Amino acid sequence: MTFVEDVLLTAAAVFVLTSLVGVFRIVRGPTMPDRVIAVNVVGSNVVIVIALLAAAIGEPGALDIALVYALLNFLLSIAISKFTVERGGVL
Amino acid sequence: MTPREIAVVALLAGGVFFAIVAVVGLVRLPDLYTRAHSTSKSETLGAVLTLAAVTIAFDGGLSTVKTALLLLFMFITNPTAAHAIVRAAAEQGIDPWTEDAEGGEQ
Numbered sequence: 094m095t096f097v098e099d100v101l102l103t104a105a106a107v108f109v110l111t112s113l114v115g116v117f118r119i120v121r122g123p124t125m126p127d128r129v130i131a132v133n134v135v136g137s138n139v140v141i142v143i144a145l146l147a148a149a150i151g152e153p154g155a156l157d158i159a160l161v162y163a164l165l166n167f168l169l170s171i172a173i174s175k176f177t178v179e180r181g182g183v184l
Numbered sequence: 185m186t187p188r189e190i191a192v193v194a195l196l197a198g199g200v201f202f203a204i205v206a207v208v209g210l211v212r213l214p215d216l217y218t219r220a221h222s223t224s225k226s227e228t229l230g231a232v233l234t235l236a237a238v239t240i241a242f243d244g245g246l247s248t249v250k251t252a253l254l255l256l257f258m259f260i261t262n263p264t265a266a267h268a269i270v271r272a273a274a275e276q277g278i279d280p281w282t283e284d285a286e287g288g289e290q
Contacts, residue, residue, distance in 0.1 A: 096185075097192055097241055104196045104234065111207040118210050118219070126273040127216050133265055134210060134223050137258065138203070141234050144251060148238045153247040160254055163261070170265035174272035 101149035105142045112138040129173050136166035192237045199234030202226045215281035216273055224266035231258045 115138070118131035140163045147155035209222025235255040242248045 097189055100193055100196055101238070101241060104200055104237075107200050108203060108234075111203050114207050115210055124216060124273070124278055126269050126276075126278065127219065129269050130216070130220050130223055130266065131210060133262075133269070134206065134227055137227055137231055137262060140254070140258065141199075141203075141231055144235055144238045144254060147247075148241040148251075153242070153250070156247060156250040156254065160250065160257070163254060163257055167261040167265055171268050174265075174268040178272045178275050 098149045101145050105145040105149065108138045108142050108145070112142075125177070126174075129170060133166060133170050136162070136169070140166065188240060192241050195233050195237035195240065199230045199232075199237060202230035202233065206230060216278060217270060217280050220266050220270045224263045228259065228262040231255075231262065 112135045115131050115135050119128050119135070122128040122131060140159050143155055143159040143162065147153060147159065203226070206223050206226035209226060210219050213219050213222055232255055235251055235258065239248055239251045239255065242251060
């Protein structure tokens with residue numbers, strides 16, 4: 094366990110903790126767009142955690158998972174924002 | 185400490201700082217539009233700095249290219265998603281927070 098791996102794992106732990114704080118806004122967001130924004134932030138944090146773990150444990154294959162997760166995260170935001178305004182007109 | 189380790193630690197410190205700033209803004213700010221502002225800017229900068237650290241931590245090769253592409257993708261799509269959500273919220277008729285609505289003077 095080298096020094097860089099330790100630092101990467103610590104940063105991943107901090108990102109997980111900030112995601113858990115963001116879950117507060119998902120649970121208690123007064124409006125639906127509040128929750129979507131909080132879900133988007135948590136999803137971005139998950140992508141970053143996957144990339145950090147891929148570098149820390151030496152598993153470059155996990156980067157593919159991170160790329161697909163980022164793509165789905167973006168698709169979720171766009172789909173929900175289009176769907177709530179146009180009632181599914183984009184589909 | 186080699187220069188590469190110093191660069192990784194510095195970029196990670198910056199990324200973690202901005203991620204914490206984004207989450208504090210997400211929890212503490214008063215309405216949807218200010219929260220979207222906090223997350224779309226601070227969270228994007230935190231993500232870009234952290235992924236830059238991961239890019240340096242991988243020593244060359246295909247992994248570095250993949251992480252750089254992930255960085256570019258998040259740099260483009262994160263503000264775009266926040267913009268789309270906020271625009272949908274505005275078209276739904278959600279009013280922004282003002283001093284009057286808070287029960288201040290006037």
